[in-house]
Amino acid sequence: MSLKIDQDHGRFRAIVRGRIRQNLKKYISQGELIGKQGKERVSIPIPQIDIPRFRYGDKDQGGVGQGEGNEGDPLSGEEAEGESGAGKAGKDAGEHALEVEVTLEELAQILGEELALPNIEDKGKSKIINQKDRYVGIRRVGPNSLRHFKRTFRQALRRQVSTGTYDAKRPVIIPVRDDMRFRSWKTETEPVANAVIIYMMDVSGSMGDEQKEIVRIESFWLDAWLKHQYKGLETRFIIHDAVAREVDRDTFFRTRESGGTMISSAYKLASEIIEKDYPASEWNIYPFHFSDGDNWSVDDTMLCIDILKQKLLPVSNVFCYGQVESPYGSGQFVKDLREHLRTDERVITSEIRDRDAIMGSIREFLGKGK
């Protein structure tokens, strides 16, 4: 019997992929994906592709069943045990959801295609290369600490059998020098992380849960895309109100402080981190900053711009500022940035009104291919 199913299965997968593409916007704005990610794979529940026909609505219909219960009792949703009967059980009403697993890699590709994102141009810096030794073979000389016991034994046994010195009644194997086998290694070079994203988020009182959710969703997708572009990607997280501190990913999205806002504190910290850990000559650096744009004072804003000009921008591939609209913030900061840094190509600003605007914002950030 020839297997024809592969082709049809492939077609189905392609259509599903198309479906994901169509629904991508929906998924992104609903943030459905996140939280369901396993190690490398994201499972996306997609509705079974139903072929539309003239039919009745599901809920109107009802039907006939067998079993216990009084009038007015709900049908318990659980399936009876042993539904594994011959043939197929009834294909009646009921929504089937199919989960399709997509790798993050694939997802990022789809995202890239959908948003028409250009591939990012590397800053041209040499990649950081890490050298690593791996045991890959066997050789006849080497230090005793690397002796391959089994192979040595086998070799000795083989020699003894072939020379007739092997006695099955007294199976003593004595290796001689020629029998010795040692592990050998090869030095491999592998590129290591050479891009870093520094996420900064304003967590002052004016940033509500909704605003943070938007930041969360957007950074998930930014992450996905940049991970797709760079083999290793490091992420650092900074939260700030009037003071800034570095936190882990989890805290980043959860914390809610209530202080004022001094954006400069975050920029300062970011440039310190870069100076310490990410020499600009070897790293592609992406600082992202999200805020509702309500800075404490004009003085601080000027300080921010100063830090940007002097320290952050010269070392970054691109500096992205996303302003999330909040009912409390004035949203002044983005205007200030634009005013002072309009001509600088390394600065990208984006205003994110609501969840639906996330797609557009990602495009603004990544659309230039930097």
Added chain:
Amino acid sequence: MSAKFALKTALPTYLYDEKVKIEKYARDFGLDFFPTLFEVLSYDQMNEVASYGGFPNRYPHWRFGMEFEQLSKSHEYGLSKIYEMVINNTPSVAYLLEGNSIVEQKLVMSHVLGHVDFFKNNFTFKTTNQGVDAETGQPLRKWIDTMANDGSLVRRWIKRIGIEKVEEFIDNCLSLENLIDPQKPYAPIVAKKVHEDEYENPSTEHAAEIPRLRVDRDYMREYINPESFLQSQQKKIDDEKERERKFPEKRDRDVLGFLIDHAPLDRWEHEILGIIRREAYYFAPQMQTKIMNEGWATYWHSKIMTEKACDSSEIIDYADRTAGVLATAPGQFNPYKLGVELFRHIEERWNRGQFGKEWEDCDTLEGRRNWDRRMGAGREKVFEVRAHYNDITFIDEFLTPEFVIEQKMYAFGYNQRNERYEIETRKYKDVKEKLLFRLTNGGQPFIYVEDANHANRGELLLQHDHQGLDLKLDYAREVLKSLVRIWKRPVEIHTIIEEKPALLRFDGTEHVQRSR
């Protein structure tokens, strides 16, 4: 069995021996089946064949891939597995799952022979005959070949015009797959009226005289042929003419057939739509006899296994499998269970003579319970039932109040207020009514071609016979799209939406929904 088929089977010897035995048991019980080929498949082959509805060489389409994904996934997660599959074909082909225990294989073989007997003898399946074998006089059903031919035809079209186009068209056809008339194969063939005289003598249309009764005396004329009579005669003629002008003359439930005959299709489209329709008619009998067919097969596997084929060490395993097959889940009836119980119920009633006028008239509980005429006509009756009924007539005639109580049957519906499905009633009449409704036309709406020249603009008008339930509107709109794709002119359907007459219309760019 006819020696004509080289029954070369991949069955290992120990299974072949069992098969020979089981076929003998079945024949001794009176089952009358086509020659049956058994093949043993690994589970992924099984999933593949099942995805294609049993026909490994069917035309390519993504939905078979979807089916495959679901089957494999649920197999991998241990949710379900397919034990058997059997194809209505001559010879019939049945697939066994490799690695099943011997008890399971015996059970499946017995079950399969029940199905094949049903295929051969139930009247609904006669529509799948493709002629008669000249030598044996047995019906021919070469559906595996037919589907394989159709498959290579579609593959050829794909090669020639591209998979995108072909698949898109198939998708559209599938949206219409259920628009067939399962009754049609039984309808008498009416010779097409030829309107010869119309061409020869076009004036007859106007000259048609009103037929009058014969009048011998002038003064009686007014009384014998009064004005009102003449008018009604005139109306009759007009109606007749009106009907002839209409196209189709009578509304047609075989929408697919109508489109094949009259829609402006390219050759490849024509062929593909034909394939879809042929398959729809092929599968229709299985839809119409799901309960009976499964019930019959279950009845016989349990008979053959418990009385003949099982040895005592196997009986627990057998019981375990059968319990799995017959389990009921809330909110759905299990056709295996309902079918087999109803067959047994019938057998019991005819054994005890619980039928006929006397029985109907007996209205004491005691009298009915102890009614036993020792007629022993049960076996004969079930064989008769399996030949001459389909699910609807089966339920309609044999579902009794006693049976509904015994089997704890109920009707359920969706409660809008509590947002859940609830048991509505256990009353015999309501349960039966609901069950019959679900079975009528496979629980699908009745749709007819009403007028192919609607509004004299070549538009297609369909009529939905509303029987209490509204159409699912978003789906209906999609189907209209498919119809427009095929008909190439605007398509309209008359239906009822929220108790008001309404129409849905699609003209190729815009959907309209309004009351009429």
